[in-house]
Amino acid sequence: DIQMTQSPSSVSASVGDTVTITCRASQDVSNWLAWYQQKPGKAPQLLIYGVSRLQSGVPSRFAGSGSGTHFTLTITGLQPEDFATYYCQQANSFPPITFGQGTRLEIK
Amino acid sequence: EVQLLESGGGLIQPGKSLRLSCAASGFTFGNYAMSWVRQAPGKGLEWVSAISGRGGSTYYADSVKGRFTISRDNSKNMLFLQMNSLRAEDTATYFCAKDIDSISYYDYWGHGTPVTVSS
Numbered sequence: 001d002i003q004m005t006q007s008p009s010s011v012s013a014s015v016g017d018t019v020t021i022t023c024r025a026s027q028d029v030s031n032w033l034a035w036y037q038q039k040p041g042k043a044p045q046l047l048i049y050g051v052s053r054l055q056s057g058v059p060s061r062f063a064g065s066g067s068g069t070h071f072t073l074t075i076t077g078l079q080p081e082d083f084a085t086y087y088c089q090q091a092n093s094f095p096p097i098t099f100g101q102g103t104r105l106e107i108k
Numbered sequence: 109e110v111q112l113l114e115s116g117g118g119l120i121q122p123g124k125s126l127r128l129s130c131a132a133s134g135f136t137f138g139n140y141a142m143s144w145v146r147q148a149p150g151k152g153l154e155w156v157s158a159i160s161g162r163g164g165s166t167y168y169a170d171s172v173k174g175r176f177t178i179s180r181d182n183s184k185n186m187l188f189l190q191m192n193s194l195r196a197e198d199t200a201t202y203f204c205a206k207d208i209d210s211i212s213y214y215d216y217w218g219h220g221t222p223v224t225v226s227s
Contacts (some may be wrong), residue, residue: 100152
């Protein structure tokens with residue numbers, strides 16, 4: 001199974017800041033990498049897929065990059081509604097599809 | 109508008125069975141793979157199972173293989189998860205999720221249905 005490891009596990013930031021979350025895969029996942037946002041009590045929402053493709057309706061302040069085993073999600077100009085938990089997910093090799101453990105983005 | 113509505117969760121004793129359902133609308137159901145993803149209380153996301161658009165291919169996490177069965181009824185736009193021999197570690201909110209195309213990423217999710225396995 002491909003293990004996905006996110007860092008940091010949690011991060012504090014202020015409105016207007018830029019935040020970068022990292023996701024590392026235990027094996028090459030090519031460009032089969034997605035990012036999700038989840039708010040408490042809600043279902044996850046797809047932000048980015050295929051490493052850098054923005055899902056319809058997602059603000060352009062979200063950006064993904066990377067390849068192979070190292071990926072990043074960058075949020076530029078944090079907004080109040082961005083404080084949530086973020087998960088990466090690989091779809092290169094399944095079963096199983098695997099998720100990172102999550103990164104909690106908190107207000108400083 | 110795409111909608112996914114799960115049902116069937118609840119409190120169940122260890123060793124018993126439960127069947128989850130997901131009613132889909134707003135898209136051509138049979139054209140898309142579908143999956144179940146679960147989330148234990150306070151924990152991260154765990155992929156459980158997936159099924160191809162026509163239902164001919166199914167996939168399972170090792171943790172549920174042999175106990176859970178995914179199926180679909182494309183004539184009724186319904187997705188199912190039959191869960192047998194339930195264990196305490198199956199306690200989670202179960203989300204139905206629509207694959208963006210083939211089994212890969214999930215562009216729509218249901219609100220989830222909670223399953224608690226406890227005596």
